[in-house]
Amino acid sequence: MKDGKLKTVYVCSNCGETSPRWMGRCPSCGEWNTMVEDVVVPEPKSAARKAAGARPAGVTSLVADRLSSISTTEEKSRIVTGISELDRVLGGGVVLGSVVLLGGEPGAGKSTLLLQLCGAISRQHEVLYITGEESTRQIKLRANRLKVAQENISLAAETEIDEICGLIEQAKPELVVIDSIQTMHSSDVSSSAGSVSQVKECTARLLAVAKAHEIPTFIVGHVNKDGAIAGPKVMEHIVDTVLYFEGDKTLPYRVLRAAKNRYGSTNEIGMFDMTGSGLAEIENPSQLLLEGRPLGTSGNCVACTMEGTRPILSEVQALVTKSSFNVPRRTASGFDFNRANLLVAVLEKRAGYFFGSLDVYLNIVGGLQLDETACDLSVCLAMVSSLLDQPIGDKTVAIGEVGLGGEVRSVTFLETRLREAQRIGFNKAIVPKHNLKQLNVKEFYGLELVGVSYLREAINAIK
Known part of the structure; x- marks a missing residue:
């Protein structure tokens, strides 16, 4: 060749x-x-040979700084956005020079969130918004609808990455938003915009500019049919933070989750409510998720899951009914399907409740995904409650991991979970007995703590 x-x-x-x-x-x-x-x-x-031999040995313009001389004070290294739910997920604010990749389904609210972010930051910092999907007039109309501050926000509709990088270096804003990376292209790459080569090259150039000038950059990324960010995986590797904006289209709630974060925890989540005037922060998700739940109905139990440092109370619904098929159905929405089958087997073997000819349906209200084993006990109690058609107390919360021997095992952050249940107004908590040794029961005034060691004890506590 x-x-x-x-x-x-x-x-x-x-x-x-x-x-x-x-x-x-x-x-x-x-x-x-x-x-x-x-x-x-x-x-x-x-040309490659010429470039390799052009530099004499031991000659360079690169200068290395001593690690001890680099400042890491929070007020100099982070920008607080003013949107507390976003700051929580980012680890306390936007780190200078960081590159954040934001993905989500079409219509989830990615552009709305970033425009509101620009409006919140622009009160004290200069912001540059680059759009490749809309015109500047369309962005203006959305900004008017969201009522965001517009004085320190600059707009540009451009898709050529060299022009964009030149504008960033010339204007030197304090925050840059790229919407979206799939519309950007480089003239040095012959493939079309959105291809693997273009996405990789454009992301690398934006990363180089952000690091050289310490300009935090937010990049919007499209997702494929499986929900993952479209494009090469190397794009997710080179950026500092990868955020996913999730939410059921039939519900107004949106969850902001970090899949990667070099400057904070990936366990924190931010919750938003999609309204006609933009995204509103949900500061009390437990109260919101429990609103409107049926009272005095069998098959319902309240669980408490930890999302980072935040405890969230969520309603677990179970429906156990006679099957019309030779093989009974098992479905789980918001809970691991294999884990649900495991708990059904434990209930049959260790507690003596037969589910062999019955359909079992599990649902977690609000669109949350309960991946924590501390929710096992509430799922088991909800299934038994539906099987016996016996309601659990409306002010009862169940916390605990269930083992294969039918034992209720200890969980982490139990005190934090109980504080949340006490704040919401619950008066009874079924918890692992081993955890009670580490708690001062007198501090939980008005909340009855029932310690159990085995699943049978927990079931007897709700009868």
């Missing part, structure tokens, strides 16, 4: 694996129909 000649390769849009020919299945990640054609221009060998 001659120097400078175009070369066609096939790149996996899921993991970035390259192949000289098309394949139906990626040999690296195993995904089907993800190999897309890409055209690259290889660097001439003569």
Whole structure:
């Protein structure tokens, strides 16, 4: 092949694996129909040799700073956005020079969230908003609807990455928003916008500018049909933070979750309510998720899960009914399906409740995903309550992990969970007996703590 000649390769849009020919299945990640054609221009060998021999040995303009001389004070390294739910997920604010990738389903509210972020920060800092999907007039109309401050926000509709980087270096704003990375393209890459090569090259250039000038940059990324951010995985590796904006389209609630965060925990979540005037913060999610729940109905139990440092009370619903099929159905929404089957087996073997010919349906109200084992006890009690058609007390919360032997095991942050239940107004809590040894029961005035060691004891406590 001659120097400078175009070369066609096939790149996996899921993991970035390259192949000289098309394949139906990626040999690296195993995904089907993800190999897309890409055209690259290889660097001439003569130019590469010339560049390698142009620098004399031991000569460089690079200067290294001593680690002890670099400042890390919070007031100099972070920008507090003023949106507390976003600051919580980011770890206390936006770190200078950080690159944040925000993904989510179409219509989830990504652009709305970032425009409100620009309005909150622009009261004290200069902001540059680059749009590749809308015109500046459309952004203006949305800003008027959201009633955001507009004095220190600059808008530009551009998709050429070199022009964008030049504008950033010239204007030197204190925050940059790119909406979205799939619409950006570089003239040095011959493929079309949104391809693996273009997304990777544009992200790398924005990262270089952000690090060189310490300008925090937010990048909007589209998602594929599986919910993951579209484009090569290397894009998620090189950025500092990856955020997912999730939410059921039938519900107004939105959850902001960090999948990667170099400057904070990935366990924190932020909750928002989509209203006609934009996204509103939900500062008390427990109260919101428990509103309107049926009282005096069997099959309902309240669980408490920890999302980072925040305890959230959520309602667990179970429906156990006679099956009309030879093989009974098992479904779980918001709870791990395999874990639910495990708990059904424990109830049959250790507690003596038969579910073999019955359908079991589990639902977590509010769209939350309860991945924590501390919610096992509330799921078991909800299933038994539905099986016996016996309601659990409306002011009762159950916390505990259930083992294969039917034992109720200790959980972490029990005191924090009980404080939340006490604040909401619950008067009874079924908890692991081993945890009670570490608590001062007198501090939980008005909250009856029932310690149990086995699942049978917990079931007897609700009868």
